[in-house]
Amino acid sequence: MPERRFRRMQYAFNSLLGEILLWILTLLMFLWAISVVMTYQVADSIANMPYDEQLANEVRGLSGLVSVRNGQVVVNFPSPAREILRADSKDRVYFQILGPDGNLLAGDKDLPMVDAPFRPDGTTVLFRDDEIVDDEVRVAYSFLPLIPDQAPVLVQVAETHQKRLGLASRIVSGVIVPQFVIVPIAVLLVYLGLSRGITPLQRLQQELHDRLPSDLEPISVQGIPFEIRPILEALNDVMARLAENLKVQRRFTADAAHQLKTPLTGLRTQTELALRENSPEAMRRGLEHVAVSAENLSRLTQQLLSLARAEAVGGGQDDFGQVDMNDLVRTVAKEWADRALERRIDLGFESEGGPLWVRGSPFMLHEMLTNLIDNAIKYTAPGGMVTVRVISDIGSCRIEFEDSGIGIPVEERQHVFERFYRVLGTETDGSGLGLAIVKEVCEFHRGSITISSPEKGEGTLVRLNIPSAATV
Ligand code: ADP
Numbered sequence: 444m445p446e447r448r449f450r451r452m453q454y455a456f457n458s459l460l461g462e463i464l465l466w467i468l469t470l471l472m473f474l475w476a477i478s479v480v481m482t483y484q485v486a487d488s489i490a491n492m493p494y495d496e497q498l499a500n501e502v503r504g505l506s507g508l509v510s511v512r513n514g515q516v517v518v519n520f521p522s523p524a525r526e527i528l529r530a531d532s533k534d535r536v537y538f539q540i541l542g543p544d545g546n547l548l549a550g551d552k553d554l555p556m557v558d559a560p561f562r563p564d565g566t567t568v569l570f571r572d573d574e575i576v577d578d579e580v581r582v583a584y585s586f587l588p589l590i591p592d593q594a595p596v597l598v599q600v601a602e603t604h605q606k607r608l609g610l611a612s613r614i615v616s617g618v619i620v621p622q623f624v625i626v627p628i629a630v631l632l633v634y635l636g637l638s639r640g641i642t643p644l645q646r647l648q649q650e651l652h653d654r655l656p657s658d659l660e661p662i663s664v665q666g667i668p669f670e671i672r673p674i675l676e677a678l679n680d681v682m683a684r685l686a687e688n689l690k691v692q693r694r695f696t697a698d699a700a701h702q703l704k705t706p707l708t709g710l711r712t713q714t715e716l717a718l719r720e721n722s723p724e725a726m727r728r729g730l731e732h733v734a735v736s737a738e739n740l741s742r743l744t745q746q747l748l749s750l751a752r753a754e755a756v757g758g759g760q761d762d763f764g765q766v767d768m769n770d771l772v773r774t775v776a777k778e779w780a781d782r783a784l785e786r787r788i789d790l791g792f793e794s795e796g797g798p799l800w801v802r803g804s805p806f807m808l809h810e811m812l813t814n815l816i817d818n819a820i821k822y823t824a825p826g827g828m829v830t831v832r833v834i835s836d837i838g839s840c841r842i843e844f845e846d847s848g849i850g851i852p853v854e855e856r857q858h859v860f861e862r863f864y865r866v867l868g869t870e871t872d873g874s875g876l877g878l879a880i881v882k883e884v885c886e887f888h889r890g891s892i893t894i895s896s897p898e899k900g901e902g903t904l905v906r907l908n909i910p911s912a913a914t915v
Contacts, residue, residue: 460637467633471626479619486614490607491581498583499568501528501538501600506565509540509548509596511589516542516596518549533605537575543593551575554599559586563595578603643667647675659686698863699747702874706740739872746876749810750862753883765912766805767798768840772833775812779820787825793832799840800912803888808909811884814877815844815905821871822903823848839890839908847902856894885909 505528508520518540529536539550553575563586573582580603586595643666650662661679664672713736717729776792783790801808819829823846832843851859855866860882863875885892890909897904 460634460641463637464630464634468630471629475622475626478622479615482615482618483611486611486618487607489614490610494602494607494610495570495581495583498570498581498600498602502568502583502585502598505538505540505598505600506585506587509587509589509598514590516548516589520549528600531602531606533609534603535578537580537599537601539597539599541597541599543590543596545594548596550599554582554601556597557584559595559597563588565589565595573601575601580604581607640668644671647671659683659689695862702743702863703740703747706736706743710736710740743874743876746814746874746880749807749880750876750883753807753810753880753887762804762806763802764805765800766803766808768801768808768842768909769794769797769799769833771805771808772812772831772842775809775816776831778813779816783820783829786820786823788820788823789828790820791828791830793830795833795835797835799833799835801840801888801909802912803909807884807887811881811907812842814881815907818877819844819846819848819903819905821873822846822869827902836908838913839910842907842909844905845897845902847897847900850896850901850903851894859894860892881907 505520508524509516509518511517520540528538537551537554539552539554540548541556542548545556555573555575557571565585565587568583568585571582571584573580580601582599582601584597584599586597588595647662647667659682661682662675664675667675710733713729713732717726717733720726720729773792773794776790780790816829816831819831823829827847829844829846832841832845834841834843851866858864859866860878861875862879864879865873865875882892885907888909890907892908893906895904895906896902
């Protein structure tokens with residue numbers, strides 16, 4: 444049951460209109476309750492005023508009947524006057540005149556006594572609420588100092604609250620009843636106002652709904668309430684970035700298609716040429732060309748896949764885990780030892796020993812290292828040197844690929860990470876994707892990469908820094 448209530452509340456708060464209405468209604472109800480209490484209090488005091496005045500007059504009238512004769516307090520109260528005093532169609536009326544000794548001179552004995560003020564003046568009429576038997580009454584009373592050195596005479600007139608309650612409830616209902624009409628009208632107006640207020644949102648929804656999936660043009664903020672503008676501007680910002688991303692993706696697809704087309708055309712031509720040969724020897728040479736082209740094509744496809752994988756959001760997360768970079772770099776170096784030997788390149792591996800843990804995808808990291816060692820060997824002439832180092836840095840793992848090859852001109856160093864970018868005049872086979880993959884994988888692992896020149900001699904020094912597993 445509580446769960447259901449919670450869900451219902453959540454539902455209400457998911458609607459902006461619902462939430463605002465709920466708040467306004469709560470506030471209205473709260474104000475209404477306060478206004479009822481206040482109206483009642485005000486009505487009560489208003490209703491008391493004329494009837495108190497009437498009671499006071501009766502006390503003054505009674506006081507006029509009390510006099511002193513021969514040192515004795517006497518009351519001259521003819522019975523018609525008594526009847527007039529008691530004659531009231533709605534309330535019970537009580538009166539009392541008490542002598543200086545507290546003796547009842549006239550009226551009802553049940554009226555409670557009160558203490559006299561310090562200096563009674565005989566004219567002031569006081570009021571209080573009291574009880575007679577079980578009746579709640581309003582009492583007007585006055586003290587008459589008739590005989591010096593003796594207690595004053597007390598004159599009291601009391602009446603029940605019927606007339607007052609009747610007047611007060613007439614005042615209250617006169618104020619409250621119209622509110623039964625006003626409050627629902629106010630709620631309705633608020634609802635209509637809010638509904639009108641969210642019309643631009645509905646228009647916006649329709650506009651977004653009608654859009655073509657390819658339309659990433661910014662949405663116009665014209666006529667949109669200023670409260671909603673920041674959301675729209677943020678949305679436009681996202682769309683602009685999405686459009687830019689889409690443009691890059693389209694260019695990449697076009698470039699990739701072009702890159703695949705060229706070796707495929709070459710492969711087809713080489714195959715046709717080989718097929719036209721008659722001697723097995725010439726055919727074999729032709730087929731060797733085919734094999735090299737097929738190998739290049741396969742490498743290019745592999746690189747395109749790697750790039751797509753590294754780029755995909757969360758790509759490679761499935762094999763994410765602790766990776767010992769020392770072990771991985773050594774494995775990659777071993778894998779390329781034969782190739783280095785083939786090219787008469789002295790491939791060295793330097794490490795401090797012990798494991799160097801990073802958090803990442805072994806597959807992607809392997810691909811990154813492969814591209815870097817491939818470049819180092821590829822762009823170094825036979826007889827040259829390639830050294831791979833794994834160094835433990837503060838909070839990270841540093842990997843260096845140093846070669847004595849042709850080097851990368853300083854002005855080209857920022858461009859070589861772009862997709863399909865190759866330094867002009869590079870004769871070696873390649874696609875221009877290797878370093879783009881390296882950068883993507885490196886950034887994915889929150890690492891950094893720099894290209895510089897070795898301290899001694901010509902060549903290239905590529906330095907990678909990947910945060911250690913403990914700091915990620
Ligand atoms: P690819 O090697 O397939 O052309 P890369 O993205 O790996 O593509 O490299 C981009 C360019 O950077 C290469 O074409 C090459 O000119 C240059 N380059 C990369 N690594 C080296 C290196 N170790 N030595 C010299 N030039 C390099």
